[in-house]
Amino acid sequence: MIFNVEMETMNTRQKEHLQLARLQKTTKSTYENVPFYKNKFDSHSVKPEDIQSLDDLRKLPFTVKQDLRDHYPFGLFAVPQNEVIRLHASSGTSGKPTVVGYSRNDIDVWSEIISRSIAAAGGEPGKVLHNAYGYGLFTGGLGLHYGSEKLGMTTVPISGGNTTRQILLIDDFKPQVICGTPSYVLNIAETMEKMGKDPAATSLQYGIFGAEPWSEEMRQTLETKLGIKAVDIYGLSEVMGPGVSIECHEAQDGLHIADDHFIVEVINPKTNEHVPDGEYGELVFTSLTKEAFPIIRYRTGDIAAINRSKCQCGRTSVRMCRVKGRIDDMMIIRGVNVFPSEIENYLLQVSEIMPHYQIQLQKKGTLDHVELHVEVNEEYFKQCEDNLEHANIMVLTEKIKHIIKSNCLVTINVRIFAPDSIPRSEGKAIRVVDLRKETVMQ
Template sequence: MFFNEEFETLPREAIEALQLKRLKSMVARVQQNVPFYKESLAKAGVNADSIKSLADLARLPFTYKQDMRDSYPYRLFAVPMEDIVRIHASSGTTGKPTVVGYTQKDIDTWSELMARSFVAAGVHKGDIIHNSYGYGLFTGGLGAHYGAERLGASVIPMSGGNTKKQIMIMQDFGSTVLTCTPSYSLYMAEAAKEEGIDFRDLKLKVGIFGAEPWSEAMRLDIEEKLNLSAVDIYGLSEIMGPGVAIECCEAKKGLHVWEDHFIPEIINPETGEVLPEGQKGELVITTITKEGIPLIRYRTRDITSITYEPCICGRTHARIARMSGRSDDMLIIRGVNVFPSQIEAILMGVEGVEPHYVLIVDRKDNLDTLEVQVEVGENIFSDEIKHLQAISTKIEKQIKEMLGVTCRVRLVEPKSITRSEGKAKRVIDNRNKA
């Protein structure tokens, strides 16, 4: 049930006492060893000695992704390079990547937290973990790999791509756990169906999916098509990689954040104000045990809420809600805020529509336009035009009623939307192209 019961079930008072102690120690280290933090803390008028309670966290400055890019590659590191045993970098598509370094202790901590995460998801020592997260500079593959080995499970380091071979390996090797992005798992299901393979004939029982927002409706679709229990995992390279938080298999109601290593906050993304428990806002994380590149109040841009209510699984760590999107992925269409995951949830509730879609945003006559392209199943695509038009109209009406956005829905033929073996590209915004 637990990988490390002592720390996973600490009383709230003990968690907060540990957090305060580790926070003060971390602030003292970065103030001494990282010029960026020495300057930003001085500007804020805060040092380790002035932190008397966790409430003082709000006095500390934020750290932004741009700060990491400006410090490229190593200027945010808090230890000499001779102590860094691993370097990863974000998969950013624009500009310089964000670079993170790990000491051996950081790697050990990461392995421990991923092992905790696997057990929380319902994985055991005897499992065979088919790891389809990408290996390399991306943290997903190696993060899951080390956690699996720490747990003592068997791990198959598949990485992404070569989907037919992936399915063959899962069949032949008796894989019981699948790790990948949720969109890639559905691509696997589609590819298996083309090969005449039924996932019910495989031994998979648990899928651990992350690296992109996904809806509850998509979870149900994945569970049906892959015949497994689908669990949401959260992490980001700047903070550690996968394993910062995960759902427990008992409840699947929020992701437990490992609070003995991270302090989560929810803030108003516009004002920076800390929001109370239960309110939705931007997730901010402070690392309190990292040696290589500790971060103070890192702005993740991920939108969620937090609860400290006890969980039926017995873990006492705070839970964050499933990510509804990123503040920088949020679309503003004629003044209305829309997240791709909100549209996905509507699409997944329409019979005959497949979980493959793309949102195309444009500007015509100085007005924003939104086109939703979504695939339909083989049996639907061959229907009369009148039936297809009825489906399009139904989706347009639901999006208007639920989100307040007028859009055009275009049903496209099966397999016409590009598949991804990593993070799915859901939005094409043409408004800034001129």
């Protein structure tokens, strides 16, 4: 067990004292150096000196993604350009990308946060980490890379894609930890099986998975196939990148937030009021130590709940549950709100199908039409004589519809396809295809 004892086991009083001091410094910096925040603070009649307690955070205005787009590319930076040593950005698939900058100290702090995260997930100095997150403007690859090196691990920067090469290096380099999106690492495991290899017979012991919502059933699938402990990591570039929170491998019971660097709030996204601990709402983060791109009360759009009880691993940080989904990913099917991750949770309990699916949203006349695409596994397909018209396929279709109806309270059309029909991920999985707008949601 590797702890930063001072920070990760701090008592509540000590942590709140540290958070307040850092919050006061951050609000002063943003007010003095970012015109956007000065104008927002002034419009809400609040000054940095008004922040005398953590409760005063609620006096500050929210920041939303559109604010970042409106000030593209560098309008929210709090330091001169010559102090920014790295830029990251979102994909910009639904508008201008959101650009974030890092000072040298930001990179050092981020690396320290990630090193703590990897240690919480089971990583150790001297061991090998296989990093299958994408490198480039996406924060995942370089974020995990620098943290792994900071921890003292041998880091394999393979990035995403080229699955057969991934398998070769896992065989040859014998890593203990693998990092990537859960859908892509599942793709690696299934490719191993097709090559006649046993994914559970590798050197891998721990997996750090994130960058897309995934269910407890997906965790069990990954752990069984690969013979590992699988933990969830959370982050977003606007707040820092990966490492904002992570599960510990000991308990796998909520993601420990690095709350010496970030303050979390959970609000009702409709009323903007705080919800009680343990209830689902929208996550809101305020950075406490970022220099180049501080962020105040950033509305993430992610739905989760928090837990302030002490974890069995000994860390005292606030924990958040696995992200249920994003507000803009939520589907309304005949008046019922459903997240793709909820469908996945029950879908992966069906033994006859593969853990791959897509939800297609279509327009039929004036009504929205939802169709769930899944693929049958090879063993069951052979039992059905490789025939999608077989009576057993019809029975399986009705079984899936009943499971979704019973648990998610929606009636959804189901189409079953042959093995290997659903596109495999080499990065973030495409779970929802919205044909109504002829766009793809990730």
